[in-house]
Amino acid sequence: MTTSIHDSAYSWTRLALTLAIATVANVGMWAIIVIMPAVQVEFGVGRAEASLPYTLTMVGFGIGNFVVGRAVDRWGVTPVLIVCAVGIAGGYGLAIASGSILALALAQFVVGLGTSVGFGPLIADISHWFMKRRGIAVAIVASGNYLSGAIWPILLAGILADSGWRTAYAVLAITTLVIVIPLAFALRRQVPDSAHETAESASAAKRRSSGLSPRALAWLLGLAGIGCCVAMSMPQVHIVSYCVDLGYGPAVGAEMLSLMLLGGVGSRLLSGLLADRLGGVKTLLLGSVLQAIALALYLPSDALVSLYVVSLIFGLSQGGIVPSYALIVREYMPAREAGARVGFVLMATIMGMALGGWMSGWIYDVTGSYEMAFWNGILWNGMNIAIMVWLLLQSRSRTALQPA
Template sequence: MDNLITDSRYSWTRLALTLCVGTVINAGMWAIIVIMPAVEAEFGGSRAMASLPYTLTMIGFATGNYVIGRAVDRFGVTLSLIVAAAVTALGYGLATLSGSLVMLSLAQLIVGFASAVGFGPLIADVSHWFVRRRGIAVAIAASGNYLSGAIWPILLAGVLQESGWRSVYLVMAVATLALVIPLAFTLRRRIPEEAHAAAQHASTLNARSSGLSPRTLQYLLGFAGIGCCVAMSMPQVHIVALCVGLGFGPAVGAQMLALMLLGGVASRIVSGLLADRLGGVRTLLIGSCLQCLALFLYLPSGGMVSLYLVSLVFGLSQGGIVPSYALIVREYMPAKEAGARVGFVMMATILGMALGGWLSGLIYDLSGSYHLAFINGIVWNGANIAIMLWLLSRSRPRAPRAVAA
């Protein structure tokens, strides 16, 4: 294996480093969820207004996936990571100076935009270094996002309780600069041209079999991503607020979120192994159906034990969905455009999370409960399932060959 460019010992080392980077810098996406009850208590306002900083975070995260993805295609991942880490730390610092929800939301827009480098752009970068094991590699790289959400809230729970949410953000600013920038220099090596050529050949054949242009497929995947992530956002964004409303407290909600995300990590690994056999479309379809089932299970759940169990089931069901979009992009679209194309589809999924997070808060304000919010997610999930079934009926993807050094 050592004589290969792709799937080599270096590829796996690079994947491990990528996972470490993602676990640190993706915290920008999750921090606002954990502090949301404290922010609502400090600034007041409705549940929908308290969700505004999260929505702006996700809008920034979505845009950053596309913009920084294009930058990675042009300038490489190292420079992109260094700049993004500095801007993320700046956003954390500005957030600590906020005197209103509007100011905090604008700061979160910056945090979300810059921390996006740890998701779609990193996934696209590491996907170039694998062919036979691309599914599991992409799944592991994407797991940095969930590990971040599972680890950092637990690590910083004491800081939040004793010193408040502003101290949490100062700690994250220092951690981002101290950990991400040194790791960025370990990812300086670029993929050789011959590896791009082999991937290009396979993706051209796949695109031809589907009868769809890369642009058309990109938009179709974007809409599918919005559908599945509106559904996904209901438990992920509002589980802490749901637990507070039921009288269980924010600590219980944070534990459920961590359990959900750890289940998502396990799900991503299993889905990655499955994707190496079945391909991205089939794997995404399986995950989407399981997620829909898990959302139904939330409807009758109202006790602490049942919510713990269903949150674990939800995490185990949906973790492989978003990484599968990156695999579909790599199977059907030009390799040299991977950063921008993966970034666009990841942008759509994150916009779905932002829309779903806001919609769930609005539905709660109008109805007084989250029951209809779960039903809203199920409907959006159904649209995603329909698109994947249609795409599966049109094509049979081919894999590229491994490339020797």
């Protein structure tokens, strides 16, 4: 029996507002990918150095998911959103003023730190308002991250071509302040204590079945998240640069990134529906296997049409992986710790993206191609699959041994 707040009309209204905020707040982590070729030329650096601003963006984004998630647990989502919106705009301003790749990277750390509010903290917040449809609700909010990546690179392409990346960043700073702050005030309503108690009783049995403490499970999920996201980062971070290398140009790469992320939106929504039936662990395992297959398809593909097709397949394969971690946390861990626990696990996935983005650039500099970088991603993905298989078998065996 759920409380009236769960899956209510207000829950769905809040979900729509949260998605709108996420679509704007998340753009900072994608904009740096689009401007990477221009930045590399302007500052005269190698591919690994040009990846450094993205890496620090993801480091800030990862740390922010944990720190900002804890802040939301304590103070609520509205004041935290307002502070982060100001921080994002300030980070864009520092990036505009940067005169070196290191200065830009430090500015991007600030952008990433603020941008984090649009991911894990919003996912944790919306998870409190749903029980029966939590999977699809979490998937919709998580899709804001991919919608941002699918929409904004196309919108910024014209500004980037005509006026340069600094003007594009100025537009993003103003947009963030104008949209995020007013919408934040619409999320002031707090979760009733009774709703937390209902969610906690549902998660206690799942937690016992794993045989792990919340802390141990969080660390295990974090390790799995690093593995899957090192793999995920290869196409997402380097597809624009890969297309430049092949002679197709950055505009084609931006289109492939948008196609990949639009596929990811569809994948996240489908995974959310599946998770409401299968649970987070099985849904995550399915996505990880499909991602490994999609990565392998990139190896023989360098023609224009095949790259478009494989990019779409990749997006459709991996979009539901990261939201599934949040669902596993909510299924197995205390509700009142949702912001911190979801934030910690998503921080690990984002650190995997940061590590993988840099690692792929380094492998390219050493080998002169991205082939070994794709193989590297496939191997890291195998670690994630192994952990999910173990967790699934562990929960099943312990559940079977428990008395009825």
